Amino acid sequence: MLILVLNPGSSSLKYQVRRIGASGTSPALLLDRVVDGPQEGPLGSGFLGAVFDVVDAAIDNETDGGPLEAIGHRVVHGGERFGSPVCVTRDVMGAIEELGELAPLHNAASVACMRAAADRWPDTPQVAVFDTAFHHTMPEFASRYAVPEDLYTRHGIRRYGFHGISVEMACRDTAAFLGVPVSSLNAVVAHLGNGASVTAIKNGCSADTSMGMTPLEGLVMGTRSGDLDPSVVTLLQRRGLGPDEIDELLNHRAGLLGVAGSSDMRTVQDAVRHGDPRAILASDMAAYRLAKYIAAYNMAVGGAGALVFTGGIGEHSVQFRSRVLSLVGPLGLYVDEDRNQSRDTRIRTISTDGSRFPVLVVPSDEERAIAEATAAVVLSDDPPIRSINE
Ligand SMILES: Nc1ncnc2c1ncn2[C@@H]1O[C@H](COP(=O)(O)OP(=O)(O)O)[C@@H](O)[C@H]1O
Ligand SMILES: CC(=O)OP(=O)(O)O
Ligand SMILES: [Mg+2]
Numbered sequence: 001m002l003i004l005v006l007n008p009g010s011s012s013l014k015y016q017v018r019r020i021g022a023s024g025t026s027p028a029l030l031l032d033r034v035v036d037g038p039q040e041g042p043l044g045s046g047f048l049g050a051v052f053d054v055v056d057a058a059i060d061n062e063t064d065g066g067p068l069e070a071i072g073h074r075v076v077h078g079g080e081r082f083g084s085p086v087c088v089t090r091d092v093m094g095a096i097e098e099l100g101e102l103a104p105l106h107n108a109a110s111v112a113c114m115r116a117a118a119d120r121w122p123d124t125p126q127v128a129v130f131d132t133a134f135h136h137t138m139p140e141f142a143s144r145y146a147v148p149e150d151l152y153t154r155h156g157i158r159r160y161g162f163h164g165i166s167v168e169m170a171c172r173d174t175a176a177f178l179g180v181p182v183s184s185l186n187a188v189v190a191h192l193g194n195g196a197s198v199t200a201i202k203n204g205c206s207a208d209t210s211m212g213m214t215p216l217e218g219l220v221m222g223t224r225s226g227d228l229d230p231s232v233v234t235l236l237q238r239r240g241l242g243p244d245e246i247d248e249l250l251n252h253r254a255g256l257l258g259v260a261g262s263s264d265m266r267t268v269q270d271a272v273r274h275g276d277p278r279a280i281l282a283s284d285m286a287a288y289r290l291a292k293y294i295a296a297y298n299m300a301v302g303g304a305g306a307l308v309f310t311g312g313i314g315e316h317s318v319q320f321r322s323r324v325l326s327l328v329g330p331l332g333l334y335v336d337e338d339r340n341q342s343r344d345t346r347i348r349t350i351s352t353d354g355s356r357f358p359v360l361v362v363p364s365d366e367e368r369a370i371a372e373a374t375a376a377v378v379l380s381d382d383p384p385i386r387s388i389n390e
Contacts, residue, residue, distance in 0.1 A: 194222040
């Protein structure tokens with residue numbers, strides 16, 4: 001079965017064509033691309049048309065190609081409604097669009113992908129796989145904000161958490177690497193991409209996570225501030241900024257970009273090596289914030305069995321990992337710099353043997369997770385819905 005996976009992140013569109021075997025697992029890769037997405041607003045149909053031409057060409061090149069049988073989408077915000085992957089219908093798309101208020105950088109892009117894909121492949125079922133779904137297991141004392149009850153009941157104001165597709169896959173990979181069942185895995189998983197979050201894993205499930213009602217809360221990110229005192233927002237309002245301007249400021253002009261002048265961790269770490277004080281400050285702020293969460297989540301899971309780095313920065317930035325690990329010595333964690341620099345195996349340990357628990361690098365594989373979830377929906381007993389107009 002050939003599956004197209006579309007993963008619009010805040011800084012890129014990742015897309016793959018995968019072949020899924022009869023068992024529904026370990027899909028083989030036919031095409032694997034990343035393109036810098038337009039940073040503002042939904043993806044345009046011209047942009048997606050060019051992407052889909054590449055997909056069609058890849059499928060045509062396959063000798064035993066066959067038609068595209070399903071399209072899987074990463075959808076960042078599924079709110080409380082979507083706890084598992086679903087076939088895309090007009091109603092589902094409308095709900096995703098409404099939740100876009102809570103994920104301004106992402107949900108509109110997913111809906112644009114669904115519409116454009118339906119124009120190109122009208123009879124191919126589409127499946128939405130949600131970043132929020134993995135966090136449905138969070139206890140209420142972690143997911144709720146200490147505000148009057150009606151803000152939750154009437155306005156849905158609570159912590160939802162994101163990056164769940166990546167974190168769930170990282171948990172499966174981590175458990176397999178450590179030789180333990182995923183249901184007994186206690187861990188702290190840091191997904192560090194352009195958006196970044198850290199999740200407390202208790203018995204294989206999300207127990208807490210740093211992103212909140214939207215993907216703005218928590219860690220210092222490429223262009224997002226992460227945690228700050230909400231009074232910053234009211235002060236800016238009193239000084240004349242409107243909601244859209246504040247949203248834009250905190251989502252697009254803050255984080256590494258706001259402090260160091262670049263949202264790209266490679267550029268920031270290069271500048272750190274050259275002694276640039278703004279880059280050093282931004283890198284230290286990001287590392288310190290993450291280290292605080294790691295310590296807190298070690299407590300939340302009752303003592304972790306692993307600390308996992310994933311996402312573009314988690315996987316590739318030797319220097320940033322080293323900076324973070326220099327702060328968590330009190331947890332009994334110490335970096336082995338040779339291991340940190342080596343790229344021997346896909347999944348690897350980077351801590352010393354004497355560390356209290358292993359620190360691992362586990363490359364993110366959101367696309368594989370989406371492809372497998374998409375196949376499972378399409379192959380399930382319910383017949384797949386072939387048109388988003390149903
Ligand atoms: N070799 C590297 N060293 C340091 N950072 C890197 C490296 N490769 C990628 N990154 C960083 O990873 C981030 C992008 O991560 P990614 O998970 O691909 O983002 P997203 O999915 O959110 O668009 C960027 O900040 C980029 O600088
Ligand atoms: C939720 C989120 O921030 O995703 P990404 O890191 O892909 O932008
Ligand atoms: Mg991403």
